Amino acid sequence: MRNVHATRADALPGAIVATANEYPVHHRVARHRHRRSQLLYAATGIMIVGTEAGRWIVPPERAVWVPAGMDHEVKSLVHVSTRSLYVDPAVDPALPVDCRVIAISPLMRELLLETADLPLPYARGSRADSIFSLLVHEIVRAPVLPLDIPMPADARIAARCRAYLRRPSPHETIDDWCRDLxxxxxxxxxxxxxxxxxxFAGWCRQAAIFAALPRLAAGAAITPLAFDLGYDSASAFTTMFKRVVGVPPSRYLAQSPPSA
Structure with a gap:
């Protein structure tokens, strides 16, 4: 199923359904919810998914899991090619119940790319049924990535967090925040x-990642980006980025667009 608007996904038949969509730069899908849980995979491009609980950044070759019934909105920072898998929570009790960004294995990637052209509804025991069942198993075991920025419930602290997200700086200290609050x-x-x-330190590192990834996706050079975020050198920023994400920024978004 291609080019199905997110809000129409609930009308599709079956315990598991899949869609494929292309979103232009800066496209926004307004806040909505689904009766099934959603795996939203960025085959190419980069997205930000927002909920009341926080925000999740979804770079290429990663996916965000949004539990059934959770209000969320999606914004594409560059052109994004997506695959969505909508899964009834009753399919497997081991499926996640929280929002998370997960790593996508080569096997999952190929299976997700295949889902766009599978028939709906599909018969039990069919090839489509086998692909969807294997994907559910892979979702359950997929590694969780530290690409979320949770927001506190306390209104004053949350407001301070939002201000920091607009302009993160490693030079702000916990004592600065305590004095302000x-x-x-x-x-x-x-x-x-x-x-x-x-x-506090871990949250601030996540905030810096959130500020950096959209600009890296747009082609920003690492050195001026590091200075703009308040780091004393590109190497200091690279060290922080690699500590959180696992690879340096020069490699992180160097993805070749997959063929679908």
Whole structure:
């Protein structure tokens, strides 16, 4: 099923359905929800998925899992080619119940690219049924990637987080935030970790990744980007990026567009 609007996916028949869509640069899919869980895969391009709980960045060859019933919106930062898999949660109780970005193995990639032309509805025991069943198994075992930026429930801390996301800087300290929010360091640290699941330093590193990836996708050079984000050198930024993502920024978005 190609070029099916996200809000129409719920009308498609079956416990598992798949769609393929192309989104132009800066396209926005307004906030919506699905009765099935959604695996949204970026075959090419880069997207940001937003929910009340936080934001997830989806670079090429990665996918975001959005549980059934969760309100979310999608924005493409460059032209994006997607595959979506919609899965009834009853299909497998081991499926994730939280939003997450996952790594896509070579096997998953080929299976997801194949789904766009599978018939709907499909017969039990058919080739389509086997492909979808194998994909469910692969989703359950897929590694989770640190590409989310959780937002705290506390309104004042969340506002401070949003301001930081607009212009992240490694030179801001936890004491700066505590002073701005009129909170003791102990209270702030306890509340921040409880509401985001991350330390303050870990959250700030994630924020820098969020600021950097769209610009890297647009072709920004690493050295001026590092300085603009407040790093003293390109090597310092590269070290931070590799610590969080696992590869240096020069390699991270060097993906060849797959043929579909």
């Amino acid at each position: 009129d909170l003791s360091r102990r209270t702030f640290t306890r509340r921040f970790r409880a509401e985001t699941g991350l330390s």
